[in-house]
Amino acid sequence: MAEIVRMPKLSDTMTEGVVAEWHKKVGDQVESGEVLAEIETDKATMEFESFQDGVLLHIGVEKGATAAVDSILAILGEAGEDVAGLLASDAAAPAPEAAPAPAPAPVAAVAPAPAAAPAPAPAPAVVAPVATPAVPRPSSNGKVKASPLAARLAAERGIDLGRVAGSGEGGRIVKRDIEAYVPAPAAGMGAVESSTDVPVTQMRKTIARRLAESKFTAPHFYLKLSVEMDAAVEARKAINAQEGVKVSFNDMVVKAVSLALKKHPAVNSAWMDTHIRTNDHVHIGVAVAVEDGLLVPVVRHADKKSLTEIGAEVKDYAGRAREKKLQPSDWEGNTFTISNLGMFGIEDFTAIINPPDACILAVGGISDVPVVRDGQVVPGKIMKLTLSCDHRVVDGAMGAAFLQEVKSLLEHPVRMLA
Numbered sequence: 001m002a003e004i005v006r007m008p009k010l011s012d013t014m015t016e017g018v019v020a021e022w023h024k025k026v027g028d029q030v031e032s033g034e035v036l037a038e039i040e041t042d043k044a045t046m047e048f049e050s051f052q053d054g055v056l057l058h059i060g061v062e063k064g065a066t067a068a069v070d071s072i073l074a075i076l077g078e079a080g081e082d083v084a085g086l087l088a089s090d091a092a093a094p095a096p097e098a099a100p101a102p103a104p105a106p107v108a109a110v111a112p113a114p115a116a117a118p119a120p121a122p123a124p125a126v127v128a129p130v131a132t133p134a135v136p137r138p139s140s141n142g143k144v145k146a147s148p149l150a151a152r153l154a155a156e157r158g159i160d161l162g163r164v165a166g167s168g169e170g171g172r173i174v175k176r177d178i179e180a181y182v183p184a185p186a187a188g189m190g191a192v193e194s195s196t197d198v199p200v201t202q203m204r205k206t207i208a209r210r211l212a213e214s215k216f217t218a219p220h221f222y223l224k225l226s227v228e229m230d231a232a233v234e235a236r237k238a239i240n241a242q243e244g245v246k247v248s249f250n251d252m253v254v255k256a257v258s259l260a261l262k263k264h265p266a267v268n269s270a271w272m273d274t275h276i277r278t279n280d281h282v283h284i285g286v287a288v289a290v291e292d293g294l295l296v297p298v299v300r301h302a303d304k305k306s307l308t309e310i311g312a313e314v315k316d317y318a319g320r321a322r323e324k325k326l327q328p329s330d331w332e333g334n335t336f337t338i339s340n341l342g343m344f345g346i347e348d349f350t351a352i353i354n355p356p357d358a359c360i361l362a363v364g365g366i367s368d369v370p371v372v373r374d375g376q377v378v379p380g381k382i383m384k385l386t387l388s389c390d391h392r393v394v395d396g397a398m399g400a401a402f403l404q405e406v407k408s409l410l411e412h413p414v415r416m417l418a
Contacts, residue, residue, distance in 0.1 A: 002057060002077030002086055005036070008048055009069045011328065013206055014041045016068045019061045028056050030076055037073070040202050044324050048073075055079045058087070146173035153178040203292045211352050218271065218390040222350050223399050227407045229366050229381040235413040239307060249383075250286070250340045251311040253363055255416050256409035258282045258302035261336060264402040268335050270356035271392045277356075285334030285354060286314055288321045295321045296354060298334045307416065338363060348384045358393035361406075362386040383410075 007017050018040040024030055036050045054076030061067040061074075072090060075083045144161045146154070150173045154161050157178070164181050166173035200208075232252055239247045261268040261282045269278045282303045285296040297317035299310055320326050337354040342365030351362040364384040371380030385406065389399045409415050 002075050002081045002083055003052060003054070004072055004086065004090060005050070005052075005074040005076060006070045007061065007067050007073045008039065010039060010041045010046050010048070012332075013210070014069060014202075016066050016202070017041055018066050018202060019063050019073075020045050022059065022063055024056045026056050026059060027079075030054055030056055044203065044326070050076065052076055057081055058083045144173065145171060147175065149175050150178050159183075201292050207293050210355060214353050214355050218353050218355070219392060220353060220388050221391050221396070221399075223387040223389065223396070223403055224348070225385050225387075225403050225407055227383045227385060227410050228371065229383045229410065232410050232413050233366070233381055235417070245308050245311075246315070247307050247311040248314075249342070249366065250338070250363065251307055251314060252410060252413065252416070253338060253340065253361070253406075254284050254286065254299060254302055254310050254314065255305075255307050256406050257336060257338060257361060258284055258299075258305075259409055259416065260402055260405040262303050263405055264398065266398055267359055267389075267394055267402045269358045269393050270335070271358065271390055272356070276393055279335040281335065283333050283335045285331075285337035285357070286317065287337060287339040287351075287354075288318050290322050290324075295326065295331065296334060296337060297321055297326060297330045298332065300333070337361070342366065342383070348386065350386050351388050353388050353390055358390045359399065359402075360388045362388065 010017065019037055020040045021038040023035045023037060030036060030050045030053065032050055032053050034050050035047045036056075037048050038045055039048050055078060056074060057077050058072075058075035060072035067073070072087070075086060077083070144164075145166065145168075146161050146164075147168070151161065153159075153175060154164070154173075159178060159181055161173060163183070164173050164177050165171075167177050168174040229249070232249065236247055236249065236252065239245060265278050265280075268282060269276050281301060284299045284302045286299060288295045288297060297314075297320075299305070299313055299317075302310060305313070317326070317330065320330070334354065334357060337351075337357050337360040339351040339360060340363040341349055342363055345365060347364045347367055349362050349364065351360045353360050362385070364386075366381050366383045369380060369382050370377050371382065372378075373380070385403065387399055387403050389396075
């Protein structure tokens with residue numbers, strides 16, 4: 001008997017999906033466990049396996065198309081079955097009640113890429129500039145004939161209707177004429193400007209929504225502090241001198257933050273509307289830049305791991321994130337987030353809090369600058385930190401004490417190695 005296969009909810013924040021690739025075509029036999037299609041969610045492109053055997057009788061969402069969660073993705077059944085009645089009854093069925101809202105998820109996380117390469121994104125549409133000549137088309141009373149919508153759009157865009165050629169009945173200017181209109185370049189000027197429209201990916205949509213919610217819901221305030229990294233630089237050299245060991249400054253920050261959070265657990269908290277949740281465990285989200293946006297894999301129980309263990313884990317996460325091979329468990333459960341742009345030459349910046357965390361630490365690069373020690377100006381290595389805090393959870397003195405502890409650990413790295 002024919003069965004409907006619905007668009008799956010492949011992440012906790014997914015509301016719609018895009019079919020990146022079909023692995024079967026209508027008429028193909030499908031076995032349970034076989035990859036039926038590749039679905040682009042708000043976090044990544046994931047393989048979707050069939051849960052039943054049967055022949056693929058109907059494809060409800062073509063490759064490249066978007067569909068809401070629970071809409072008809074496909075129909076499987078026996079060869080030759082008529083699916084018209086099934087489609088009609090589903091269309092007539094009342095919409096299901098909305099499921100309870102899931103717990104807030106990390107802002108930017110990614111799911112694994114399929115074994116087969118996903119279909120390439122469609123090429124962005126480039127608007128070719130074609131100058132439209134001035135073709136006034138006055139009516140019998142001397143006015144240019146245009147639809148009300150076209151007239152409003154022209155006014156909003158500063159377009160002179162007298163210079164637009166109408167394609168409607170009797171030369172009437174309609175909406176499509178305004179949208180297609182490109183003014184001719186002025187005398188002595190070069191070619192008119194053009195633009196490129198790039199479709200918004202599911203990941204970018206989620207990043208935009210989640211960060212906007214965070215910025216405009218959580219009252220942010222910022223604490224800035226400079227750290228002398230001379231001792232950390234020397235400690236890193238000594239650690240990396242060991243065969244097969246590679247630790248980055250970011251790994252040292254992760255470790256310092258994790259230990260400071262155990263000492264200041266109020267910073268390791270989340271606003272839950274009716275209560276504040278203080279976490280006993282320390283799970284550090286580490287922001288990783290990828291082509292489509294920002295991903296945040298999570299180092300779990302970072303306070304209990306050595307620098308070399310953190311270094312190996314972060315390196316593995318970063319590589320798999322860029323290859324879109326992370327699993328959902330890799331990005332869930334963060335209690336604090338670190339965003340480091342130092343490797344891009346950024347000295348100082350602020351970051352938007354990654355819900356449900358109460359804070360995020362922005363880490364700049366290490367700069368060689370003059371510093372005063374014992375009354376003498378000497379060369380020093382300075383790294384700037386900025387802590388973004390949700391004022392509903394963390395107060396200024398609380399955040400400052402935490403940040404001072406991070407500074408102390410980085411300036412005396414032997415404390416992290418004990």
